[in-house]
Amino acid sequence: VGGGYIGIEMAETFRRLGLQVTMIVRSGKVLRTTVDDEIRQLVRSELALHGVEILQDVPVSFEGEGNLEAVITASGRHDCDIALLG
Structure with a gap:
């Protein structure tokens, strides 16, 4: 959850490990405050090329008792084993 540098780096790392990755950006866009629209679109395209699904401008909540389930x-509902906030 998050569209900054840390979230992008971790998304790429998890994909290289063969994990399914959905990047959820709660408000705004990927790299919203650090790059212009042209670079932002290039980053989004590269992430998509590598198999990262991106959801933007969506509120988020978590489900599970004791352990994260979704x-x-x-x-x-997005079932998951890991959620990274970054």
């Missing part, structure tokens, strides 16, 4: 967004 991340909930407006588009539905």
Whole structure:
């Protein structure tokens, strides 16, 4: 959860490890405050090319008792084993 440098780096790392990755950006866009729209689109394209799904401008909640089971967004329930906030 997060669209900054840390979230992007971790998304790429998890993909290289063969994990399915969905990047959820709660407000705004990937790298919202650090790059212009042209660079932002290039980064989004590269992430998509590497198999990272990106959801933008979505509120997030978490589900599970004791252990994380899912991340909930407006588009539905995303089952997961790990959620990184970055």
